[in-house]
Amino acid sequence: MATHSHAHGGGAHADTHAHHDEKPSGIKRWLYTTNHKDIGTMYLVFSGIMFFIGGAFAMVIRAELFKPGLQVVDPGLFNEFTTLHALIMIFGAVMPGWVGLANWMVPMQVGAPDMALPRMNNYSFWILPFAFTLLIGSMFVPGGGPAGGWTLYPPLSLQAGNSLPLTIFAIHLMGASSIMGAINIIVTIMNLRMKEMSLLHMPLFVWTWLITAYLLIAVMPVLAGAVTMLLTDHFFGTSFFSAAGGGDPVMFQHIFWFFGHPEVYILILPAFGIVSEVIPTFSRKPLFGYDAMVYATASIAFLSFIVWAHHMFTVGMPLAGQLFFMLSTMLIAVPTGVKVFNWTATMWKGSLSFEPPMLFALAFLFLFTIGGFSGLMLAIVPADFQYHDTYFVVAHFHYVLVPGAIFGIMAGVYLWLPKWTGHMYDMKLATWHFWLSAIFVNVLFFPQHFLGLAGMPRRIPDYATQFTDWNMWSSIGAFGFGLSQLLFPYIIYKCVKGGAKASSDVWEGAHGLEWLLPSPPPYHSWETPPRVKFGDEPGEFDPHAAKAK
């Protein structure tokens, strides 16, 4: 395991920045901060808290489904838990996790002193605690919390009690926060990037985030529009989605999924960026096919806008529509295949080592691909008629989002944690965290494929007895996965508190501007853009040559 602690470089920058490292103290530092590192930390802590709240809901769901019959919660509460689990995990855990990583890393990776709109950065974070207090608080109003699923399909969602306006307002706040974050990231990358860094010199994490931010700009307002129309249907007598008033409930599904499918890529594209940083680092080789990776990411983002109706084949649509959405969905496999090929080719003949970030990236590569394959199965219209609304769909999107998006966040945190804290973390414990997560995530979600193929419907608290065995396995996997996640905050806490000193470049194969800064980086970094020469080839950048200059 030849890895960290290469002592050269970074010292000169530490000296230059040392006198700028004063920061305010106490609660005011966190309330009023406009510093991208502080805000990144707050996003990541918030994301972690939401991950455990959403995870606790999942534990209750799996406890209820451990065996047939009703034993833990009543069906109404079960529906609230499935709805809130999804909303919290998507909008509270994964998206803020990515924004946190972007806040920390994008300015450091493009040679910018901070985000372009630091005050707005503060606002976009501080909106979130209010949004989620509203959302979770809606469980305690008369009639209970939202229970119609995260898709909020009318007319079911309109039958909610007093929680509906709270949920809608919470979604508006989350949307506003995401849009402000996205604007900030685009403006930073396009205007504050160091002059010498052309677009095709940007690190892949920056590229994937730039494309993600454009997706956010385009689709978060669409969700906001959809829930605004739900609100006016419920309270102001409009009939956007009410058939009785001349409206169309299926229109909601079209509008929702025009947002919802790109949303899936909002959750996963930054993970592609992280994996594209981690695999070259621990293969000690440049990324294979950098420019192809950029174009593949852009292609996936474009295609994500023209596939939305594959979520609603069973609602009924003309044959031409079915064919169009089936084929356009299958087309996404092409750029995704390019990515998987390039990650694999990067490792080919590389000098591999298997530290925690690499382990999570490799698990991502295998398990996300499984989620991709089941997605292809679901794209086939006649097959989807069988799979729709079964546990097969649940297995599919959890393979994409847990060992996909969540493992991507974990790989990113394990890659950059020594840079943030200045300490190495407990490698042994982090390796344990990986293996427990990787084993239990499969015990948790793989049996759900079998349950779905056997016909078990999703979003139910009770089921027929023939589904018992695989549900028990799935629940055991869930409890194991949930418990093993407790290691994650402990490893981070221990690392923040102390540990072996990390050098500036931390990992032997580290590449990119962030590794030129000392570990931890000064409170204000790159006040003067770094002096770095980039190569002629796309993505070519040699940090060692840069330091020698």
Add this chain to the structure above:
Amino acid sequence: MAEVDPERRRRVRRTAIVLTLIVLAFYFGFILLGVVRS
């Protein structure tokens, strides 16, 4: 902190405004779609 280049400040503001306009166009555009379709 070094003085911010006024040209860069203008570009930051312009990019942010254009993006905000795109957001508003999508928001009201889809509500308009709802009005037309219902």
